[in-house]
Amino acid sequence: MIFKNLKKKDWLYVFICAALVVVQVWLDLTMPDYTQKLTTAVSAGSITMDDVWKNGGLMMLCAAGSLAASILCGLFASKLASGFSRTLREKLFTKIMNFGNTEINKFSTPSLITRTTNDVVQTQMLISMGLQIMIKAPVTAVWAILKISDTSVEWTSAVLICVAIIVVSISVLIAVVFPKFKQIQILTDNLNDSARENLSGVRVVRAFNAEKYQQKKFEKVNLDITKNHLFTSRTMGLMMPVLTLCMSGLTLAIYWIGAYLINKAEIMERGILIGNMFAFMQYALQVVMAFMMLIVIFIILPRTMVSIKRISEVLDTESSIRHPEKSAAAQGKGKIEFRNVSFNYSDSAKPCLRNISFTIEKGETFAIIGATGTGKTTLINLIPRFYDVTDGEILINNVNIKEYSESEINRMVSIAPQKATLFMGDIKSNITYGCTEDIADDDKRITRALEVSKSDFVASLDEGIHSSVAQGGTNYSGGQKQRLSIARAVFKDSEIMIFDDTFSALDYKTDMLVRKELKAQLDDTTVIIVAQRIGTIKNADKILVLHDGETAGLGTHEELLKNCPIYKEIALSQLSEEELSGKEMN
Numbered sequence: 001m002i003f004k005n006l007k008k009k010d011w012l013y014v015f016i017c018a019a020l021v022v023v024q025v026w027l028d029l030t031m032p033d034y035t036q037k038l039t040t041a042v043s044a045g046s047i048t049m050d051d052v053w054k055n056g057g058l059m060m061l062c063a064a065g066s067l068a069a070s071i072l073c074g075l076f077a078s079k080l081a082s083g084f085s086r087t088l089r090e091k092l093f094t095k096i097m098n099f100g101n102t103e104i105n106k107f108s109t110p111s112l113i114t115r116t117t118n119d120v121v122q123t124q125m126l127i128s129m130g131l132q133i134m135i136k137a138p139v140t141a142v143w144a145i146l147k148i149s150d151t152s153v154e155w156t157s158a159v160l161i162c163v164a165i166i167v168v169s170i171s172v173l174i175a176v177v178f179p180k181f182k183q184i185q186i187l188t189d190n191l192n193d194s195a196r197e198n199l200s201g202v203r204v205v206r207a208f209n210a211e212k213y214q215q216k217k218f219e220k221v222n223l224d225i226t227k228n229h230l231f232t233s234r235t236m237g238l239m240m241p242v243l244t245l246c247m248s249g250l251t252l253a254i255y256w257i258g259a260y261l262i263n264k265a266e267i268m269e270r271g272i273l274i275g276n277m278f279a280f281m282q283y284a285l286q287v288v289m290a291f292m293m294l295i296v297i298f299i300i301l302p303r304t305m306v307s308i309k310r311i312s313e314v315l316d317t318e319s320s321i322r323h324p325e326k327s328a329a330a331q332g333k334g335k336i337e338f339r340n341v342s343f344n345y346s347d348s349a350k351p352c353l354r355n356i357s358f359t360i361e362k363g364e365t366f367a368i369i370g371a372t373g374t375g376k377t378t379l380i381n382l383i384p385r386f387y388d389v390t391d392g393e394i395l396i397n398n399v400n401i402k403e404y405s406e407s408e409i410n411r412m413v414s415i416a417p418q419k420a421t422l423f424m425g426d427i428k429s430n431i432t433y434g435c436t437e438d439i440a441d442d443d444k445r446i447t448r449a450l451e452v453s454k455s456d457f458v459a460s461l462d463e464g465i466h467s468s469v470a471q472g473g474t475n476y477s478g479g480q481k482q483r484l485s486i487a488r489a490v491f492k493d494s495e496i497m498i499f500d501d502t503f504s505a506l507d508y509k510t511d512m513l514v515r516k517e518l519k520a521q522l523d524d525t526t527v528i529i530v531a532q533r534i535g536t537i538k539n540a541d542k543i544l545v546l547h548d549g550e551t552a553g554l555g556t557h558e559e560l561l562k563n564c565p566i567y568k569e570i571a572l573s574q575l576s577e578e579e580l581s582g583k584e585m586n
Contacts, residue, residue, distance in 0.1 A: 002088065002123070002308055002311050002312050002315065005084070005087055005088065005091060005315075006084060007083075007087070009083075010080055010083060010084055013076045013077070013079060013080040014080065014131065016073075016076050017073050017076050017077050017080070017131050017132065017135070018135055020069045020070075020072050020073040020076070021069075021073055021132060021135045021136045021139065022139060023065070023069045024065075024066045024069040024070055024073065024136065025136060025139050025140050025143055026143075027062040027063075027065045027066040027069070028062070028066050028140070028286060029140070029143055029144055029147060029283070029286065030062050031059050031062045031063065031282070032278075032282035032283055032286075034055040034056075034058050034059045034062075070132075073131075073132050074132065077127065077128050077129075077131040077132055078128050080127060080128075080131065081124045081125075081127035081128035081131075082124065082128075084123075084124070084127060085120050085121070085123065085124035085127075088120050088123065088311060089116060089120055091315060092115065092116045092120070092311065092314055092315065093116065095314055095315055095317075096112055096116070096314065098319050099317075099319050100319050100320050100321035100385075100386065100387060100388070101381070101386045101387055102320045102321075102345075102346055102387060103317055103319055103320065105345075105346075106317075106346070107313075107314065107317075108189070108193070109196070110189050110190075110192040110193035110196055111189040111192075112314070113192055113196075114185070114188050114189050114192055114310075115307075115310050115311055115313075115314055118185075118188055118307070119185065119307035119308075119310050119311050120307075120311065122300070122303055122304045122307040123304060123307055123308060123311065125300060125304070126297070126300060126301065126304040129296065129297065129300070130297050130300075130301070133293045133294060133296065133297050134294070134297055136290065136293065137290040137291065137293050137294045137297075138290070140286055140287065140289075140290040141163070141287045141290045141291065144283045144284075144286045144287045144290075145159065145160070145163075145287060147283060154257045154260075154261070155254060155257055155258075155277075155280050155284075158250060158253040158254060158257060158284075159250065159284050159287055162246045162247075162249065162250045162253075162284075162287075162288065163287065163291070165242075165246055166242070166243060166246055166288075166291045167291075169238075169239065169242045170239065170291075170294070170295070170298055173235055173236060173238060173239060173298075174298060174301075174302060176235055177231075177232045177235050177236060177302055178302045178305075178306075180228050180231055180232050180235075181232060181302040181303040181305075181306050182306045183228055184225060184228045184229065184232070184303060184306075185303070185306050185307060185310060187221065187224050187225040187228060188225065190221045190224075190225075191221050191222065191225055194217060194218045194221045195218070198214050198218060232303075236298070236299045239295045239298070239299075240295070243288070243291065243292055243295065246288065247285070247288045247292075250284055250288060251281070251284075251285075254277065254280060254281055254284060255277075258277035258280075261277075262277075320388060321385050321386075321387075321388055323385075323404070323405050323406040323409075324402075324403060324404075324405060325405070326405070327403070327404050327405035327407075327408040328399045328400075328403035328404055329399075330396070330397040330398075330399060330404075330408075330412070331397050331398040331399060332362065332397040332398055333362055333397060333495050334361075334362035334363060334397070334495040334496055334524075334525065334526035335359070335360065335361055335362050335395075335396065335397050335398065335526070336359070336360040336366075336383065336394070336395070336396055336496065336526065336528075337358075337359045337360075337394070337395040337396075337398075338356050338357055338358050338359075338392070338394055339357055339392050339393050339394075339395065340355050340356075340357055340391065340392035340393075341353060341355070341356040341357070341379075341382065341389050341391070341392035341393070341394060342354050342355060342356070342389065342390050342391040342392055343375075343378060343382060343387065343389050343390045343391075344390055345387075351390065351549060352375045352378050352549050353375045353378060353379060353549045353550075354549050354550050355392075355550065355551075356379065356392070356550075356551055357392075357551070358542070358544055358551070358554055360526055360528070360542070361526075362495075362524070362526055363523060363524050363525065363526060364526060364527075364541040364542060365518075365519065365527045365529065365539075365540045365541050365542075366526070366527070366528045366529070366540060366541065366542050366543075366544070367528075367529045367530075367531060367536075367537035367540035367542070367543045367544070368380070368528065368529070368530045368531075368543075368544045368546065369530075369531060369532065369534075369537055369543060369544070369545055369546070369567070369570065370545055370546035370547055370552070370566075371547065371570075374546040374547055374548060374549060375546055375549045376500075376501075376530045376546055377418055377500055377501075377530065379546070380415070380498050380500055380528060380530060382394055383396075383401070383413055383496070383498065383528075384409060384410070384413045384415060384498075385401060385402075385406075385409055388402070396409075396412060396413075396496070397412075410434075411494065412494055412495050412496055413494055413496045413497075413498065414488075414489040414490075414492035414493075414494035414496070414497050414498070415489060415497075415498040415499075415500065416482075416485045416486050416488070416489040416497075416498070416499045416500065416502040417485070417500050417502075418500040418501045418502070418530075420473065420478070420481035420482045420484070420485035420502070420505075421472070421473070421485070422469050422472060422473030422476070422481055422484060422485075423469070423471070424469060424470060424471040425468075425469055426463075426465065426466045426467060426468055426469055427458055427461075427464075427465045427466070427467050427469060427484065428441070428446065428465040428466060429469075430469055430473075430484055430488060431446055431449055431450075431465070431484065431487050431488050431491050432446070432488075432491060433488055434492070435491075435492075441465060441466075445491050445493065446465065446491065448490065448491075448521060449487040449488070449490040449491040450465075450487055451517065451521075452486070452487070452490045452514065452517040452518060452521055452522070453483045453484070453486040453487035453490060453514060453517075454483060454510050454513050454514050454517070455480070455483045455484060455487050457480055457483075477505075478505040479505045479506055479507070479510070481505075482502050482503070482504070482505045482506060483506070483510075483514075485502060486499065486502055486514065490518075490522070494525070495525060495526060496525070496526045496528070497518075497522065497525055497526070497527050497528070498528045498530075499527070499528065499529045499530065500530045501530050501531055501532065503515075503529075503531060503533070503536050504531070504532065504533075508535060511533070511535070511536055512535070515529075515536065515539070533574065534557075534570065534571045534574045534575055535574070535575070537557075538557040539557070540556075540557070541556070542554065542555065542556065543555065543556065543557060543560055543567070545560060545564050545566055545567045545570075547566050552564060552566045552567070553566065553567050
């Protein structure tokens with residue numbers, strides 16, 4: 001249950017709110033006593049102005065005290081709700097950031113966004129409103145019924161029958177709408193997914209003139225959630241007519257029973273009965289009003305319960321990637337070894353990688369090539385432990401990567417991913433991303449990173465490395481984003497650098513110059529390059545050829561041309577025989 005995340009201060013707020021609610025209820029239920037005294041005095045003909053001022057003044061004091069208690073209770077409830085929602089969002093964000101790719105794929109990105117925002121808001125609303133109402137309503141109902149229970153059996157029976165009808169009606173309506181509220185949260189995920197897909201792929205949509213097609217897809221999801229909202233709103237809307245009917249019927253019953261009792265009573269007792277009837281009427285209305293307040297909670301409670309369950313699912317999910325608290329000591333620098341590694345995604349029965357074995361020595365340039373979908377990116381994602389191997393083991397510096405702490409693996413490995421991701425800020429903040437120390441503008445590491453990645457365009461910008469970067473780097477071209485992504489990996493200066501098809505958006509000349517700089521300035525660094533172009537990898541120390549998740553060849557460019565038909569086929573599809581036999585042009 002997520003409420004175990006309440007802090008000691010939060011529990012203090014709960015106690016204060018509960019105490020204020022009790023004070024408020026006591027004051028509310030005290031006012032009918034003064035009404036009874038005034039009515040009895042009027043009926044007996046003994047009323048005086050002193051009685052009016054005294055009882056009326058006490059009623060005003062009770063009303064003022066109840067108002068003050070209600071305001072203070074609302075203040076503390078708001079502080080509790082906002083603080084708790086902040087705690088939940090922090091815990092959700094921290095939990096999600098520690099998830100492996102397996103858990104991210106399990107929940108999906110739109111669902112995690114909904115759980116972190118919409119579901120937390122639902123919980124916050126329940127606490128801010130419900131903390132007052134859910135305490136006040138039952139306390140008021142029980143206290144009022146206890147006060148009137150010894151007044152008249154007939155009147156008490158009428159109130160209890162009215163309460164029973166309200167409780168049964170609410171229970172039936174909640175049972176009907178609860179499954180629909182669960183569907184609404186799922187449909188909200190789908191709505192976010194559809195909107196996110198349309199926005200992220202807006203250029204593709206326009207390029208293929210598919211606006212109407214995407215609009216129909218969105219309208220379908222939007223219509224589904226609209227129908228669910230209409231059903232739940234209409235169903236819960238039946239509560240108010242039922243409550244109004246019960247309130248009107250109870251009023252009529254109290255007057256009818258009162259008239260019957262007054263007609264039967266002696267003349268001397270009629271004044272007391274009239275006073276009791278008016279007091280009883282106020283008590284009965286307090287009971288009904290308590291349930292009327294509960295209706296507001298019952299409208300949001302089913303959806304909030306679904307939200308709480310969805311939040312708990314995230315918080316209770318343990319990451320499949322577990323790092324030891326104490327890291328093993330490395331026995332070398334930059335060496336990588338795959339031993340009979342196999343891997344398959346949780347939703348796939350067929351392994352993506354099967355029995356992959358190879359060794360990369362310190363300072364080597366290791367290339368991976370293969371057709372689309374052969375597992376190249378999956379393979380390199382196993383090194384920084386974005387996923388864990390299904391079988392076999394991966395060693396870095398002769399130690400199984402599962403024995404390294406997360407911070408140690410992050411220190412040893414830097415990666416320029418297949419999709420160049422830039423964050424909102426400036427170029428400097430993107431290059432130095434993840435660095436905790438203050439970096440000067442003229443730091444040699446920034447200069448080297450820009451030089452190696454051939455990011456010459458930065459110098460031509462008006463603000464240089466302080467030029468702004470939009471979210472996702474949308475104000476830069478694909479090639480510029482890839483070069484900045486390479487610069488970020490180089491700046492980190494790890495002993496192992498992975499470039500996952502990072503050169504695909506670069507022209508051949510820039511591709512060649514970047515690789516030459518990598519070789520010249522990072523000769524002591526182990527470099528892994530995933531590429532589709534033979535020209536990018538032909539000078540690597542070793543080349544791994546993947547085919548259908550298995551090793552089809554391993555060796556140098558020349559060795560693979562002789563011994564690996566698949567590699568030769570790829571090579572001939574890009575270069576002529578003369579180009580393959582010659583050296584790379586300068």
